[in-house]
Amino acid sequence: MELTERKKRILRIIVEDYIATAEPVGSKAISAKLELSSATIRNEMADLEELGYLEKPHTSAGRVPSPRGYRLYVNELMEEQRLSLEETRQINQALHTKMQELDRVIDQAGKMVSQLTNYPAFALTGGTGRVVVSRFDLILVDNNSFIAVIMTDSRQVRNKLFRLPNDLTVEQLQMLTTLLNTAFTGKTLEELTPELMRVAEHAAGSSYGLISIVVSFAMECLEDLENRSVYTAGASHLLEHPEYQDVGKAQKLMSYLADAPKLSSLPIPAMGEDNTRILIGPENVAEELKDTSVVLASYDIGDGMKGVIGVVGPTRMDYARVAAKLSCVAEGLSHLFGQELPPAGQDKTTDDGSGGNA
Amino acid sequence: MELTERKKRILRIIVEDYIATAEPVGSKAISAKLELSSATIRNEMADLEELGYLEKPHTSAGRVPSPRGYRLYVNELMEEQRLSLEETRQINQALHTKMQELDRVIDQAGKMVSQLTNYPAFALTGGTGRVVVSRFDLILVDNNSFIAVIMTDSRQVRNKLFRLPNDLTVEQLQMLTTLLNTAFTGKTLEELTPELMRVAEHAAGSSYGLISIVVSFAMECLEDLENRSVYTAGASHLLEHPEYQDVGKAQKLMSYLADAPKLSSLPIPAMGEDNTRILIGPENVAEELKDTSVVLASYDIGDGMKGVIGVVGPTRMDYARVAAKLSCVAEGLSHLFGQELPPAGQDKTTDDGSGGNA
DNA sequence: TTTAGCACTCATTATCCCTGAGTGCTAACG
DNA sequence: CGTTAGCACTCAGGGATAATGAGTGCTAAA
Numbered sequence: 001m002e003l004t005e006r007k008k009r010i011l012r013i014i015v016e017d018y019i020a021t022a023e024p025v026g027s028k029a030i031s032a033k034l035e036l037s038s039a040t041i042r043n044e045m046a047d048l049e050e051l052g053y054l055e056k057p058h059t060s061a062g063r064v065p066s067p068r069g070y071r072l073y074v075n076e077l078m079e080e081q082r083l084s085l086e087e088t089r090q091i092n093q094a095l096h097t098k099m100q101e102l103d104r105v106i107d108q109a110g111k112m113v114s115q116l117t118n119y120p121a122f123a124l125t126g127g128t129g130r131v132v133v134s135r136f137d138l139i140l141v142d143n144n145s146f147i148a149v150i151m152t153d154s155r156q157v158r159n160k161l162f163r164l165p166n167d168l169t170v171e172q173l174q175m176l177t178t179l180l181n182t183a184f185t186g187k188t189l190e191e192l193t194p195e196l197m198r199v200a201e202h203a204a205g206s207s208y209g210l211i212s213i214v215v216s217f218a219m220e221c222l223e224d225l226e227n228r229s230v231y232t233a234g235a236s237h238l239l240e241h242p243e244y245q246d247v248g249k250a251q252k253l254m255s256y257l258a259d260a261p262k263l264s265s266l267p268i269p270a271m272g273e274d275n276t277r278i279l280i281g282p283e284n285v286a287e288e289l290k291d292t293s294v295v296l297a298s299y300d301i302g303d304g305m306k307g308v309i310g311v312v313g314p315t316r317m318d319y320a321r322v323a324a325k326l327s328c329v330a331e332g333l334s335h336l337f338g339q340e341l342p343p344a345g346q347d348k349t350t351d352d353g354s355g356g357n358a
Numbered sequence: 359m360e361l362t363e364r365k366k367r368i369l370r371i372i373v374e375d376y377i378a379t380a381e382p383v384g385s386k387a388i389s390a391k392l393e394l395s396s397a398t399i400r401n402e403m404a405d406l407e408e409l410g411y412l413e414k415p416h417t418s419a420g421r422v423p424s425p426r427g428y429r430l431y432v433n434e435l436m437e438e439q440r441l442s443l444e445e446t447r448q449i450n451q452a453l454h455t456k457m458q459e460l461d462r463v464i465d466q467a468g469k470m471v472s473q474l475t476n477y478p479a480f481a482l483t484g485g486t487g488r489v490v491v492s493r494f495d496l497i498l499v500d501n502n503s504f505i506a507v508i509m510t511d512s513r514q515v516r517n518k519l520f521r522l523p524n525d526l527t528v529e530q531l532q533m534l535t536t537l538l539n540t541a542f543t544g545k546t547l548e549e550l551t552p553e554l555m556r557v558a559e560h561a562a563g564s565s566y567g568l569i570s571i572v573v574s575f576a577m578e579c580l581e582d583l584e585n586r587s588v589y590t591a592g593a594s595h596l597l598e599h600p601e602y603q604d605v606g607k608a609q610k611l612m613s614y615l616a617d618a619p620k621l622s623s624l625p626i627p628a629m630g631e632d633n634t635r636i637l638i639g640p641e642n643v644a645e646e647l648k649d650t651s652v653v654l655a656s657y658d659i660g661d662g663m664k665g666v667i668g669v670v671g672p673t674r675m676d677y678a679r680v681a682a683k684l685s686c687v688a689e690g691l692s693h694l695f696g697q698e699l700p701p702a703g704q705d706k707t708t709d710d711g712s713g714g715n716a
Numbered sequence: 717t718t719t720a721g722c723a724c725t726c727a728t729t730a731t732c733c734c735t736g737a738g739t740g741c742t743a744a745c746g
Numbered sequence: 747c748g749t750t751a752g753c754a755c756t757c758a759g760g761g762a763t764a765a766t767g768a769g770t771g772c773t774a775a776a
Contacts, residue, residue, distance in 0.1 A: 026738055037750050042739065060738045060757045101518060137497050139507060147515050149497060149507055157505050159517045160459060235593055236612035239605050247603050254594035384769050395719050400770065418726045418769045718776080725770075732763085738756085745750075 010044050012077040015065045022242045024062035067281035074278050074319050081320040088328050095332045107231040114234025116325045119313040122232045126305035130188050131225045133218050136180040143167045148214045158221045189222045230260040243314040256288040268308050271298050274327045281315045295322045297330035302337045368402050370435040373423045377676050380600045382420035425639035432636050432677050439678040446686050453690045465589040472592025474683045477671040480590045484663035488546050489583045491576050494538035501525045506572045516579045547580045588618040601672040614646040626666050629656050632685045639673045653680045655688035660695045
């Protein structure tokens, strides 16, 4: 059954008032904004309550939106907030300044979102499933150290500097590289067995166990990349909001946020328009989130993989503002990963118009 | 003036009792542990209070150690806690499993310390001062992408994958590598001027601005490495302790911990024995830490550089336990960075005794 | 020097009461 | 029939008051 236009207007006022003030809103406040007496409003509010859109903290307080009320607000009543051009520009610039490795960027983005919204934020990377090494490169640094660079099929690159007790020649290293690339690329974590290593080690001859060392490193990287990684930021923002003045509540949520494995196993729901999704209170599956809201946005990592960035807060959350900012950041991230050349170079060296790149 | 042996014993009991219970400790509780009447204890406590080692929250509560009391306890009364072999083993193993890049290890170590102690922890890396690139390597991945690997004089390695709109040949890349290594190694951040890039760009001919792109990346890395980086973990542990049941207090400290720039500019005092240092309440210079204690331990990063790892908590902190664990972790870190070959390889592939490495 | 005893202090907790914001209901009004 | 004024009712929040009890300082005796 559809609500009357007037009921919707009232609901909307209640939600927005409550979001702004965190105080239950009473009939008088609304009658002031609408040209109706408080008694009329009370009747309407009673209806809205019966329909499950409003709740009373207690008999003699005003009304507060129920999760269902927020849901209706988010679905129908909320005006999509447009960020000013200035704001989007700032966000994108902040993203672009650091063109580091993927995970650093994501971490940074999480911090940014938290700062932007004043809520705790978290960011998850793809959760790739199976990853394999697509190439090994070994770079000789000096007689007894070298850098191993590995790249995966998902185009992530990791490196590590190794020091050795013995001398090492370019030839040895080249031989090793070839061996690694023939025997260990394209193999999943499980396929990289100790046997395989032993065989290769044998084939390499007197290489002091270098194969195992590099492959072990690769395995760690694979493990790292196969699992979603989690970054959280700004947990302390929780305490700014009146609903978390109760230390017990705050702590419960904060420990949940600090628990990376739990967070990373968060089931990711399908995104709506704008690539965002809003989960209100009990709509969350995780027990710890039952009376908080989560706003999510997904971003493209490339290769069809997706990551998620999200904000956690009380159900009384400024959904419009948060969703807008989150969406902007997520879009910025997708753009960042999707493009050919990072544009930071343009920023810093515009004085000479050498390259004709997109 | 030296305290009598008995006064010291009383002070020690008070400190340890208070650390354990967070309740002011009264004369009766002590008289039970010592063979003295409560009245005698009261007299002694009155003395200790006059000397500034104890405080009363109010007239009719027990006594609480003052910062000065904690200091005496830490300096003279506290028994250095030895971790069990099992514990040290666990800590070292946990550190060794992840033999990733330096900053990941440090981050991990911070998390570990927090978990070990149930207090928030933070970790700072060296804060190197001037860093320069010691070598560039470019690895051709396919026609239109390559990996740039840069290594600094402080032996840190960073990498990034670049995609290009145009094709690229091995020769071009080799040429670029040489050019980068001749013109841009050994230069500080300030010396890597746009002019220098323009000149090199010109020398390289039609390379689509690749020089600037790689050098820009290098500059970002340098900037990153020159500044101390900060990692914090386990802020939510704060809320577990009764002294932070007051949300205002908790929030003040948590925001301080979340403020990376502030934390990284924390002046690092000289370390004592065990490479640890305890700062009690007002001994801290930072205003925000005036009524919290900080336990620090320093670790060697190599090349004579040092990092710091620390724990933050109320002055009522289990100094012995925290210092012991922190020291163990810091030692583990130094060891990890100092040694020739990471021992993780041994762990996973002991089945064949191929290499003769330390 | 130690101890028993006693008067005193004061945070904590419970109880009570008042106030005021807000409600539901009813009856009158247009 | 929808709207409104009026009125009795509810209940959280805040202040005042009192009882409780843990702990103290001081004094006088052992």
